[in-house]
Amino acid sequence: MNGSPSFVSTTRDYLLGPFGVSGSVTTFADNMKLPVHRWYRYSAGYSSEWAVKLIRHWGVTRVLDPFGGSGTTCLAAQESGASSYAVEVHPTVARIARAKLLWETDPDNLRDVVSRVLRIVDKKHAVDVPSSPLVAKCFPDSESLADLLRIRDAVNALPDGESTTELAWLAFVSIIRACSPVGTAQWQYVLPNKSKRRVAEPIAAFQAAGELFADDMETHQFLLGASPADAHLLSGDARTLDGVPEAWADAVITSPPYANNYDYADALRLEQIVLGDIEGWSDLRPLRDVLLRSATQNIGTWKAEEALKSTLMAPILDEFIPVYEELSEVRKTRGGHKAYHAMLAGYFFDNSKVFQALRQKTSPGVKVCYVVGDSAPYGVHAPVERWLGELAIAAGFSSWEFTKVRDRNTKWKNRKHTHPLHEGYLWIEG
Ligand SMILES: C[S@@+](CC[C@H](N)C(=O)[O-])C[C@H]1O[C@@H](n2cnc3c(N)ncnc32)[C@H](O)[C@@H]1O
Incomplete structure (x- = not known):
C-alpha cells in the first residue's frame, strides 16, 4: 500500500455502508432490470447503479472507462450528468455498447x-x-x-x-x-x-x-431529458486510448479482464457466427492478438521475454520472477502445459501500458476505481491488486489502496486449484 488517499476512506464507507452497494457490484444481474442496460446481457459487466452512485458521490464530470464492455459506465455517466469516453477492443461488444447509447432515437x-x-x-x-x-x-x-x-x-x-x-x-x-x-x-x-x-x-x-x-x-x-451528457464509445485499445483527449478525465471507473478468468475472444462466438462475421473458432485469432493478455489463448507467438526485459515491468519484477519461474516449472508437471507464466507476464506488461496511457488522458488529482480480482493459475497466487497498484504508481499516479468486496473461488468443491480468491475496488489517485 502506498499512502492513504483521502478520497478512499469516505468513498469506501459510503459504498459499503448501510445504504451502499457491496456484493452485487461485480455482477451485471441487477442491470437486467434497468431500461437500456437490459438490452443485452453482458455477464462480464458490473452494476450500473453502483457506478451511478460512485460518480455522484465523487461529483466528477468527465469519466473514462478503458475497458468499456457493453457501455455500462457511459450509460451510468449519462444518468449522473457526466460526460464519458469508453474504449472497447472487441468489435461486436463495442457495437452493442454504441447501439445502447442510441437510446435518444425516436x-x-x-x-x-x-x-x-x-x-x-x-x-x-x-x-x-x-x-x-x-x-x-x-x-x-x-x-x-x-x-x-x-x-x-x-x-x-x-x-x-x-x-x-x-x-x-x-x-x-x-x-x-x-x-x-x-x-x-x-x-x-x-x-x-x-x-x-x-x-x-x-x-x-x-x-x-x-x-x-x-x-x-x-x-x-x-x-x-432533452440534452443528456455526451458519451463516446470508441473501438480501440486500452493500451493506447487513441481518440480520448489528453488530460481529459477527472475520474476513471472500470473493470479490466481478470487474469485467467474469461476468454473474451470467445464471449460472442455464437452471435458472431450467426451474424456471418466469423465462420468459427479459428477466425478469433486476430481478436486474440489485440485483447489484453488475460488468457493463455491470447498469448499466440508473443514472447514473455519482451515483458521481462521492459522497464514497464521493473517496479514488480523482483516479486514477479519467482511466480513466473514457479509457473514455468509447475507447467511441466501438468497435462495441459498451460503457459500461465507467459500469460501473467503479458497481463502485467499490458496493464502497465494501460496505466501509462491513462496517465496521459487524465487530469492531475484524478480519482480511479478498478473493480478487479486476483488470480492463482495452477494454484500459484499472483497478488494482482498490489502489482497493479505499483504499476500505477510507476506510471505517475500518487497512491493506491484496495478494498475487498467479496471472496471468489470458494464454492468449487471439485476444482484442482483451491487457492481462495477475492475481488474488490482498487482505488488509485493521481
Ligand atoms: C470486465 S469487462 C468490462 C465490462 C464493463 N464494465 C460492462 O459493464 O460492460 C472487460 C472488457 O475489456 C475488454 N478488453 C479486453 N482487452 C482490451 C483492450 N486491449 N482494450 C480495450 N478493451 C479490452 C473486453 O473485451 C471486455 O469487454
Missing part, C-alpha cells in the same frame, strides 16, 4: 423499422445457413433457424449509418441465444448438451425486443 422510428423487417421476413426468402457445427447444435429446428437468419438478412439490408439500423441490429443480436433450445449459459459458453425450458420463437422474439427497446427509449428520454 422510438416510433424504431417501431417502423422493426415492422419493415418483419414484413420482409414474412416473404420467407431463401437463406444461407452457416456451415458451423456450433450453429447446427444450437439450432436443431431448421425452420426456426431460417426465420432467425431471415431477420438477420433483413436487418443487414437496412441503410448503413442510421441509428435505427444499429438498434434493430442489437434487437436481433439480443434474441439469438433465447431462440436456441440448448443451454447457452449465463456466461458466454454454449452448452449444446443442456436444454432450456422456454425457447423463444424468432419473429415474436424480435418483435418483443423491438417493443422493449422502444419503451425503454421513451422511459430514458423522459428521465434524462
